[in-house]
Amino acid sequence: MERIPILRMGNFLLVTIQVDMHDKLALTLQDDLTAKIADVGAKGVLIDISSLEIVDSFIGRTLANIASMARVLDAQTVVVGMQPAVAITLVELGMSLPGIRTALNVESGMEYLKETVIDYRNGEDYDGDSEQD
Amino acid sequence: MTGIVNKTEMLPIKDSSDVVFVRQRVRVWTTQLKFSLVEQTKVVTAASELGRNTLEHGGGGELEISEVVDGIRKGLRLKFSDKGPGIPDIKLALSDGYTSKQGMGLGLGGSKRLMNEFEIESTPGQGTTITVTRWK
Structure with missing residues (x-):
């Protein structure tokens, strides 16, 4: 079966x-990615749509x-590399993708993920341990 | 719908890979008509939305792609037709947020915004034909 590969890099x-994804392939990606997040305990997901x-x-x-x-599985997602013509069309279509964090390219997307995950960990040091008691 | 039809192509829409093929063929036609990249993207996106509607709501159907000429302007016309259950309330179906099953409810209203002309003919129980045109 046709699949979109998911690469693992540390926590991400x-x-x-x-x-050009047909609908079933998009749904397969959704399932695979969700399963993989839970499986490896990923903290961040970067999706390149350039x-x-x-x-x-x-x-x-x-x-x-x-x-x-x-997010429900405790991971942050960033969508990177959207082409300008795609952005124009999406907004005109009526979708501004609220709730999706975006970045212009892979590099700034990775930076965002690293920052969020580090911030999150620092915050967790104070009250994160008590949950395990 | 104004204009003289120059040449046409018929495509079946029977499963979700046909929708991908529709996108690719519409892309080729918009390129031949020398639409700008943004215009191409809008037309292909509208074709994807309407093609999916034909498949999901109409139970499959077909697309007729035509190059149309009206005086000195040229355009691309897409006619999606199915023999499905039809749309009982077209005004409601066109409003943003309306959705018959799971979806964003942007398909019809959204594609109307992406194209210049938009026409729906629908008879309950007999099917739906949606014709859209984008002028260059």
Whole structure:
């Protein structure tokens, strides 16, 4: 079965969508990614959509779902590399992707993830231990 | 819908990989018509939304892609037709946020905003035809 590969880098999962996704493939990615987050205890997910020539409401919704599911599983998601023409079209379509953190490229996306995860850990030092008692 | 139809192509919409093929063919037509990248993206996105509607709500159907000429302007026309259950309340279906099943409810209203002309004909029990045009 056709699948989009998910790479693991430490605490983070990286996905580069390089094919024109049909709906079932998008849903498979959503399931695979959610399972993988739980499986490896990932703290961050980076999705690179720079090769996507369009993002329609279905793909937009799938990205939003992935971000929400990841959040529930204690991971942050950042979507990077959206083409300007895609951004213009998405907003005109009526989707501004609220709730999805974006970055212009992979580099700034990784920076964001590292910062959020580090901030989160520092915060956890004070009250995180008590939960385990 | 104004304009003279120059040439056409018919595509079936029977499963979700056909929707991907629709996007690719519409992309080729918009490139041949020398639409700008943003215009291409809008037309292809609208085609994707409407193609999915034809598949999900109409139970499959077909797309007719045509190049249209009206005086000195050229455009691309997409006609999606299905023999599905039809749309009982078109005004409601066009409003943002309306969704018949899971979805964002942006398909129809959103594609209307992405195109210049938009026409729906729907008879309950007989099917739906949606014709959209983007002029260059």
